[in-house]
Amino acid sequence: MEVKITTNTEILTTDGIPLRVSLKKTERKNKLRAFLLVFPLLLFILITFVVPIGDMLMRSVDDSHINTVFPKTFEEYEKWDGQDLPPEEVYRAIFDELATGEGIQVGKALTRMNYSKSGWKSLIKKTRRQIKKIVKSGELPVSYKDTLIEIHKGWGDPTFWIAMNQMINETTSIYYWNAMDRTFDIDGSVVKQNEERRIYVRTWWRTLEVSIYVTFFCLILGFPVAHLLANLPLRYSNLLMIFVLLPFWTSLLVRTTAWIVMLQQNGVINGILVWLGIINDDQRIQMVYNMTGTIIAMTQILLPFMILPLYSVMKVIPKSHMRAAQNLGAKPARAFYKVYLPQTIPGISAGGLLVFVLAIGYYITPALVGGKDGQLIGHWIAYHLKTTLNWGLCSALGSILLVLMLVLYWLYNKIVGIDNIKLG
Amino acid sequence: MLKFIKAFLFASVCALFSFSASAVTVASWGGAYTESQIKAYADTYSDPSAIQFENYNGGLGEVRAQVESGNVAWDLVDVLPDEAITGCDEGLFEDISGEYDNFVAAENGDGLIADMAANGVENLSDCCGPQIFWTYVVFFDPSAFPADKQPSKIADFFDVENYPGKRGVHTWANGFIQMALVADGIAPKGVYKVLKSQSGAIDRAFGVMDKIKDHIVHWSAGAQPLELVSSGEVSMSIAYNGRVGAAVLSEGANFEYIWEGQLLEQEYLCLMTGAPNRDQAMDFLIHATSPASQAEQAKYITYGPMRASGIDIIKAGEPWFHTGIDVMPHMPNTPERLKISVMGDPEWWSDNGAEIDERYAAWMGN
Structure with missing residues (x-):
């Protein structure tokens, strides 16, 4: 675009329109094009997300x-x-x-x-x-x-x-x-x-408790695995990655049932313990159809959601950082705590948030392995949706769950900062 | 090329619509149960290709959503009895009581209503045709108990001293409550009378349940009790009778039933309000509820026909099961077993079920 400078310093394009106006025009065009490009997505979100949530909030207070x-x-x-x-x-x-x-x-x-x-x-x-x-x-x-x-x-x-x-x-x-x-x-x-x-308050607490435990154990178990994945030579880490992903691709129900086979009183683990003589035949441990079973199975199922974001963050942390810290006199533990750990925070928060959000709405796994403790809040939402047709209570439970998540998100933003999240 | 693709897409969309518009869609529970329905009802129908079955997870949620949005995709739905009543009250299902006279009569001349009454059922909903009886029944593996001390009555289920081992019970109240009352000495026929007339009846049931509370393993999916009993995790469990029957007849498992105190629940096929293929759906419903079709279903699954004449056909045709084995030992509604069974009262349960379920959940968690 040719420009000539006029005396009153207003810049004009060749066709005499001030550059400022002309630029704005093109910009508007670009903006419109960009908007049209995202419009289908916007519409999709509106129809599948905003409208149903709005409807749910309405139903939770509507008695007309x-x-x-x-x-x-x-x-x-x-x-x-x-x-x-x-x-x-x-x-x-x-x-x-x-x-x-x-x-x-x-x-x-x-x-x-x-x-x-x-x-x-x-x-x-x-x-x-x-x-x-x-x-x-x-x-x-x-x-x-x-x-x-x-x-x-x-x-x-x-x-x-x-x-x-x-x-x-x-x-x-x-x-x-x-x-x-x-x-x-x-x-x-x-x-x-x-x-x-009085069942709901207790169920809310139990749901939170399970979600917190599962997130915690996922972090404890996932952190070293992700670290190994990020630091092993490629041919080993690839194999290890397959071990992480293989269960991820297996059906949820298959994994849940497999845990029942492993954990039940006549199951694999109890069998081995008895065979080794660690416990007597009549002392078999109750590891499933209770809270323990729920936490074990959910942790295993949700583990990849912790490992993958952690891995993607750890992968790009230069190895030289730890060496430099130790070179400057830090003991390994201190170097890890002061130098390595802070750099993994985005991965920890992403994984933690993902696992927690998924865990809080979990439904099938706790129902199958949880026995009497298996009824988390998701159970009651489904119960009122399908069995009692009490859609008002169902919506209220859903809305509370939504608000709970928003509060957690807000807290998280306050404490860690939302830019500090890396999903991979 | 582009034109061709467009034409192809258009044609396939048309084909999709015309296909789904011509077939009667029946929503049912899936698995072996739907298999038995396809074999007994659809395959014996005059035009099997006109019927297609679709799986759903039960409950009236989807039915209500379809009717309220005016976008009805199903013609017939397989529902539990209390849902048949609620759905009919709410207008989700169409009132077809005026057409009950067109339904196939039994051999002895009994019409649909009389034939069901002979089995102890008053047709409680005006919108549905009868399907099967399914029951909550206690079963066990005889090898888990000494030969001279086999459990035989429902009170044994609540007696862990004489019949040791854990008990498998589901995570909702229906079935367990009624069994507890029978175990406490109430005659099976009187259970609902007591529940209706005595305000303390529920407390009494919970008192009986307390006796085995610490010995219960709770299950939530129908396949679980079989696994619990065969793995030895529990020594006795409540289960759906059809699951136990399938394990014995098709997989050769060795299980025994305790018929006393079993809770007979009904199952209905209901016509959706605004069903897209209403007339053919009605025609199929009449076929599916005929005594012959009902008996036919027992060849593939051990739920009992709700029409009394269905049982007569099975009895006369033994060995009736499709593998050439007698099926009567597994039928829940033979005349002798009906005497010791509790007949579900869906109307009462649809009134009080939610409250009892909540109380049951509180009881479980304590």
Whole structure:
């Protein structure tokens, strides 16, 4: 592009447009082209990532459907002072809405009501059948309250009415409270869940515990292997690399089952220990169907995710650094700690984060080898998704997991710095 | 060249659509179970190529997602009984009760409903056709116990003093709870009556379960109990009866059942709301639920036909199993075994199951 310098120092291109403008134009074109190039990817991320996560967050607080089925009942319910049983108007409203409500809509509402208290489902279904008969006969009841209680004694049970308090708002935080073993009282205050049903807090802790253990053991076991891989002569390190990758390419289920064969009481390891006389036949160690088994199997399965980033970082650390440090008088341990280790931090953090993130959502392996300790939070997400259809609680559990990850990521960024990560 | 590629792609997309549009898609559990369905229902159907089976992992999650999004890909789904009820309530499955009269009648003239009632089942869902009985049953390897002290009743499962060894139990509550109540002296027929009427019944069941709590190895996949028992990890285990039957009949394992207290659960084929090939799917459903098809399935897997007349066909045709062995010793719903079995009440379970499962999880973890 030819340029000529004018007197007022504004630079113009040959066609008389100021260079500044012309450059901007080309730049804009380039930007547009770049944007068009990434657009498909952007769209892909939007559809497969942003929208579903948004939907999940919405579902975790949404309670609007049931409000479209029982609007009048809830309106009357809110006037009730919470003493004894609700007044006649509430019974009348629910009678009417059950009589006129469309079957499928009521059916969906029933599934929702049953989360708050078991028994709603059959209570309403039985009542609905009777109500249809009454409406057909044309003789409307004198007292709706008495009639309903006569149809099913559940209507005289205050616990059902207390549970209704959880559904009357179109948005709700109940799922989040449920995910932390809390529920609502009749006056809307948050109370602890019935002791027999407190499982989620414990499951959260157990999930974190397993993930931390697995990450720790992966680091302890993976670090020396990665170091060997990076420093052995090529023909040995290639062979070693195959040993690392071979299990990585093997089916997850095969590896999990193989661990059962190894660890069970009549398994390979116990067999060898008994054969060597280290333990007696009746002292076989319980190594699987518990927490130990879960951690062992998950560590082995996730190990490559620690080794590979570590390896890629260690590969480029010059060997001369350690030699120089020792040359300057540092003992090997000190040279390692002061010179080598800091340079591997990007690999440690990448591997640690990868392993931890994968471990926290693990589902199949703990279920197979974990026995009674095998139900991590992923189990309950799947359970509510498939079995109880409680998608609200399912979404709340998922959202908490997401937030937990974001918090960890934020913490990590604060402590180590996110530029300090190297995935390979 | 480019044109050719375009034309080819277009044609293959069209072919894909026309192919998937013409076949009735049945979603089922996969494995040996789906194999038996293909052999007994699809291969005996007038047009086997019109039926294709697809695997899914159970639950109503996918069904609900398909119906809610209006993008229904399946025609029939193989579901558990409580899911048949919930799915029907929620409108995920189509109400076909008006067409039950068109279903194939039994030899003795009983229609679908009466034929099932003869087996102790009231058709609880209006949207589905009956499939099989599958059961939670206790089994053991006789060589794990002395010949004069073989376990024989469900109470023995809860008695580790006289029948030593660990017990294999699944990681959810259904089946185990009912067995605990039968072991505690409640008649199998009365288990659900007690559960419904006595508020302390669940506590009572947990009290019985406490007795063997420290001796339980928990499993979560259907193949695990067989491995647990044959490797000697446990001496007795609860399992799906069809898995035990397959191990004995096809692999020559030596296992014995304790039929007392087994929990009979039903299995249904349900018609999806908005099924793409509704009419042919209905026609296939009628074929698949006929007594002959139901009996045919027992040639390949030891789950029991839900229609009582299916059992009669099997009995008359022994040796019925496809390898030429008698299959009646493994059928869970012979008249004698029905007397000592608990008949599942899916309606009650769909009401209370979630709460009991949570309590069971809390119990396991303590």
